[in-house]
Amino acid sequence: MSVTISFRVPKELKEKMDQLRSYINWSEELRKFVEMRIKEFEQKRAIEDLENIIKSLPKTSSGTAARYVREDRDSG
Numbered sequence: 001m002s003v004t005i006s007f008r009v010p011k012e013l014k015e016k017m018d019q020l021r022s023y024i025n026w027s028e029e030l031r032k033f034v035e036m037r038i039k040e041f042e043q044k045r046a047i048e049d050l051e052n053i054i055k056s057l058p059k060t061s062s063g064t065a066a067r068y069v070r071e072d073r074d075s076g
Contacts, residue, residue, distance in 0.1 A: 009017075017026055 017024075
């Protein structure tokens with residue numbers, strides 16, 4: 001199901017949009033733009049959430065990752 005959203009634009013802009021109506025599907029253009037902006041925002045928010053999670057993780061000493069890799073490799 002879809003809903004209708006309306007917004008105001010200056011009269012001059014509307015006139016220009018009307019002139020280009022046969023070339024540009026304004027409904028589709030605006031729908032794509034809104035979808036893109038929502039996706040960008042959601043990605044930005046997800047990155048910020050991940051950064052906060054990473055900051056909250058306990059700090060490891062230098063060389064910890066290399067030590068874990070060596071231990072794993074040597075155990076096999």
